[in-house]
Amino acid sequence: MELLTSGQWQAWPLVQACIKAAFLLLGFKMGLFFFEGYQIRMKFRKMKEQGIPIAEPHSLVWGHLKMMVAIRAHFPKDAHNHYAQIYLVQNWQKFFPGAEERPPIMYFDLWPVLEPFAFVVDPAMCQDIVQDRLQPRHPQIKHLIKYISGARNLTGWDQPVHTLWRSRLNPGFSARNLQSHIPTFIEEVETFVGLLKANAPKDGAWGEVFQLLNLTTNMTFDIICRVAMNLDTNEQRVGPTELQNSMRTLVRNHVIFKNLGTLPLRLSPSWNLEAWRCSRTLRRALMPRIQEQIGSGEQAKTQKTVIQLATKEISNESSTGGNNKQSLPLDKKQYSEDVLNLMKQFLFAGHDTTSTTITWAFHFLAKHPAALEQLRTEHTTVFGPDPSTASAMLTANPALLNALPYTNAVIKEVLRLSPLAATIRRGSPSFFFTHHSAASGTTRHYPTDGFAVATGTAAMHHDPALWPRANEFIPERYLVSEGHELYPVKYAWRPFEYGPMNCIGQDLALMELRLVLLLTVRELDVETAWEEWDALQVAGDEKPPTINGDRAYRTTNGLSYPTDELPVHVRLRNP
Ligand code: HEM
Numbered sequence: 001m002e003l004l005t006s007g008q009w010q011a012w013p014l015v016q017a018c019i020k021a022a023f024l025l026l027g028f029k030m031g032l033f034f035f036e037g038y039q040i041r042m043k044f045r046k047m048k049e050q051g052i053p054i055a056e057p058h059s060l061v062w063g064h065l066k067m068m069v070a071i072r073a074h075f076p077k078d079a080h081n082h083y084a085q086i087y088l089v090q091n092w093q094k095f096f097p098g099a100e101e102r103p104p105i106m107y108f109d110l111w112p113v114l115e116p117f118a119f120v121v122d123p124a125m126c127q128d129i130v131q132d133r134l135q136p137r138h139p140q141i142k143h144l145i146k147y148i149s150g151a152r153n154l155t156g157w158d159q160p161v162h163t164l165w166r167s168r169l170n171p172g173f174s175a176r177n178l179q180s181h182i183p184t185f186i187e188e189v190e191t192f193v194g195l196l197k198a199n200a201p202k203d204g205a206w207g208e209v210f211q212l213l214n215l216t217t218n219m220t221f222d223i224i225c226r227v228a229m230n231l232d233t234n235e236q237r238v239g240p241t242e243l244q245n246s247m248r249t250l251v252r253n254h255v256i257f258k259n260l261g262t263l264p265l266r267l268s269p270s271w272n273l274e275a276w277r278c279s280r281t282l283r284r285a286l287m288p289r290i291q292e293q294i295g296s297g298e299q300a301k302t303q304k305t306v307i308q309l310a311t312k313e314i315s316n317e318s319s320t321g322g323n324n325k326q327s328l329p330l331d332k333k334q335y336s337e338d339v340l341n342l343m344k345q346f347l348f349a350g351h352d353t354t355s356t357t358i359t360w361a362f363h364f365l366a367k368h369p370a371a372l373e374q375l376r377t378e379h380t381t382v383f384g385p386d387p388s389t390a391s392a393m394l395t396a397n398p399a400l401l402n403a404l405p406y407t408n409a410v411i412k413e414v415l416r417l418s419p420l421a422a423t424i425r426r427g428s429p430s431f432f433f434t435h436h437s438a439a440s441g442t443t444r445h446y447p448t449d450g451f452a453v454a455t456g457t458a459a460m461h462h463d464p465a466l467w468p469r470a471n472e473f474i475p476e477r478y479l480v481s482e483g484h485e486l487y488p489v490k491y492a493w494r495p496f497e498y499g500p501m502n503c504i505g506q507d508l509a510l511m512e513l514r515l516v517l518l519l520t521v522r523e524l525d526v527e528t529a530w531e532e533w534d535a536l537q538v539a540g541d542e543k544p545p546t547i548n549g550d551r552a553y554r555t556t557n558g559l560s561y562p563t564d565e566l567p568v569h570v571r572l573r574n575p
Contacts, residue, residue, distance in 0.1 A: 033112070040111045043450065052446065053103035055088070055095040063109035067095070076545035078563075080554040082419075082458035083547065089121055089459035090470075100439040102465055105446050106456070114259050115140075118427065118448060119456040121463065123491035125433050125446075126455045131499035134159070135425040138452045140257050147254035147275045148247075149345040152338050154504065163500065168313040169342070172228070172306030173504050178511055180304070182398040184226050186391045189515045191236045192219040196524055196570050204575035209532040212362060213565035216355035216516075218244075223512060224350035228306045228343055231289045243285040246278035247344075251352055251558055254278075282344055290339050306346065307339060346505070352559050353420050354509045358516055359566040360418040361411065362526045363552050366568075368473050371410060376522050378406040387522035387574075394518075401514050409475035411513045415495040416461045417473060420559045423497050427451035457494055466492040471548075525571050528552060533567035 041060050048054040058064055068084065075083045088095060092102045104122035120126050129135050136158045145155050157165060171177060195215055199207040218235040221244050225231040233241050240248070254275050256262045265271050293307040304312075314335075365372045382403055383390045394400055427448030436443045464470045466489045467477075477486045496503035503509075520526065530551045534544055547553040554560040 037111050040109060040116055040450075043116070044107065044109045047107065047447070052107070052444070053096050053099050054107055056097065058109060063111055065110060065113065068108070068110065075547060076553070078555045078557070079545075079547060080556055080560045082554055082560065085119065085456055085459040086462040089456070089463045101437060102463070104435045105433065107451070112260050114257070114452075116451050118446075118451040118453045119459065120433070120453060121456040121459050122435065123460060123466070123489060123494070125435060126460075126494065127491050127498060128433060129425050129431075129453055130423060130455065130497055130501065133431065134499055134501075135428070135431060135448075135453070137501065138424040138426045140452055141424040143258045144255050145345060145348070147256075147279075148250045148348050149341045153341045153345040154501075155345065159500075165338075165342075166500065166504070168310040168317075169306060169504060171309040171313060172304070173508060175507050177304060177309065178227070178507055179398045181227050182401075183395055185223060185511060185515050186395060186519075188219055188222050188226070188236065189512075189519050190391060191222075192216070192516065193519050193523060195236060196520065196526070197572065200524060200570045200572045202572070202575060204572050206527070206529075206569045206571045209529040209536065209567045209569050211565040212359050212526070212568045213355060213561060216358040217248075217351060219516075220351040220355040220358075220512060221247075221347070224347055224508075227508065228346045228350070229286070229289050229293050230305045231286070241285075242281050246281040246285075247347055247351075249274065250278045251348060282347075283340065286343055287336070287340055290336055290343060294336060294339065307343070310339070349503075350505050350508065353505075354512050356420060356559055356561055357411075357414060357418070357509070357513060359562050361414045361513065361517065362568065363528060363562060363566060364414055364417065364473050365410070365521070366527045371473065371475055372521060374406055374475075375410055375517060378404055379518055379522055383518070387519075390518055394515075401511060401518070404514060404518070405479060406475065407514050407517055408510075409478040410517070411510060412478050412493065413473055413475045414513075416467070416493055418554060418560070419457045419461055419495045421495075421497075422455045422457040423501070424452050424454045427453045455494065455497065457497075460492055460494070463492075523573060525573060526568050527570070529567050529569040532569065533564065 041063055044054055044058055044063070045060075048058070055064060055067065057067055059066065071084045071087050072079075072081075074087060088106060089102065092099070095106075096103055102121070104120065104125055106119045106121060108117045108119065110117060120129065137155060142151065142156050145153060150156070154162065154165060154169070192215060199210055201207055215236075218239050221235045221239070222233065225233050233239065233243055235241060235244050253271070256265065258266070290307060293305055294311050365375070379387070379390070382400060383393055427450060429449040431448045433446040433448070434443060435446060460466055462470050468485055474486065477488055480486050491498065496506040496509075528551075530544075534551075544551060545553075552562045552566060555563055
């Protein structure tokens, strides 16, 4: 007993010292944390003193946090942050009193929630950072995909590894290879049209309301699985499979920034377990097919998959000794792991994006009957009056899909008004933007050191200085000649970004969109059906939220799903 007491007594100073050290360490860390915050606030002050436009109000305590909260209060809680960007660019005079023109960059001090952000809203300056003086992606954008695809993927790699992998993967996404997949596209889109028709009564009346995003997602998932690795999961008929469920769980819950707000999630064991479980399901479903496809690199004669073509590129690199391509020594196990990560990235980027855009296309067309009529007229002119012959004509002559200028213009306008993504690049001490102001005749340098530099695509796409009648749906913008007031400013349209890290899947997405419109709009009317939908929801006194009077707005769900995944009803046009 005595021994125990004396043992406790001896240990006590050590325990005390440890507690003291822990408190000291915590205090030191807290000190560093607040010092970092103070430095950031002061940096903004200094920039303002140097004449760089800084949005107001900027306070020493809150930075721009209060301003952002006030802007967000204009919109429903689940509205995408694109609306805050658009609000800023359309009301810039409020935030930059005294400025002669809309600043080309908007700097935001959101510490401690996010690191300092620089939103570039000038198309030429965006080009500078993504193309002319290409800067690497910022860790935040790499973090977005981390829980789906790890660190080794096209978003994770910097130069020169990125360049090498792009050259291996580009053939699979080339227009030529995609054309060879036209029969696959047609088959999947016809299934989609069949499922839409199943929701339309035979007598030409409107059918029951349903959520369109579910059908578009199944279709785009089927297409990307087949094009990338010849995997036919048949989500449209038998889905959602475990594979798609796991991918959708990851997209819904695990595509997050690394910031203070997401810290509780990132520390949560159940959240991490969910990510791990989904990744395990994806590996089990995809790896056997990947290994099979790597082994059959040379075999497929027509309709080559992305994996087969990448493997072929690699064998060409080895046979030419890797020459000027900075080829990496190929470790087969590592190669399969890299391909797995890439396939997960393609499945993610290749289904959610296009499916969301398709829902927006139907939304805008339903609201603009004149544009819808013109679209139908173009399809009839090119493919003849009988809609049921379009698929056969296209199979015989895939180039017809490129002969639809109005359809293209509609898709471009949909992507302008509802862009999905942008890029974030790393700022650096040596990278300054230079901008000449036509209003003041002055040239100014804008710093990027310590900033996450984002292209403000949603803001630019709605900027009245770049797009006359910016909020209106006008496909004709892309059809007028240079000199016309609607003629687009160069590089102002950037839904797929530009430069060596632009969207690898843009041709695939555009083909899917064209084909869906071609095979749908002459067969069916697709209309949003909010009244029916709202009547089915749990009744409450609160009126459902809207933006600019519209029930359909971009939400924070997925990449920017429309509200309630766009409830629609459909009817046959030729019952
Ligand atoms: C409407 C549809 C789509 C939109 C709006 C879109 C948009 C974008 C944007 C803006 C980027 C650039 C991000 C950055 O620079 O950080 C990007 C990159 C990427 N997209 Fe898409 N995308 C679409 C469809 C697709 C499809 C169908 C695929 C198919 C696999 C795909 C795969 C990718 C990949 C892999 C990257 C990274 C490219 C690289 O780093 O080299 N996307 N996309």
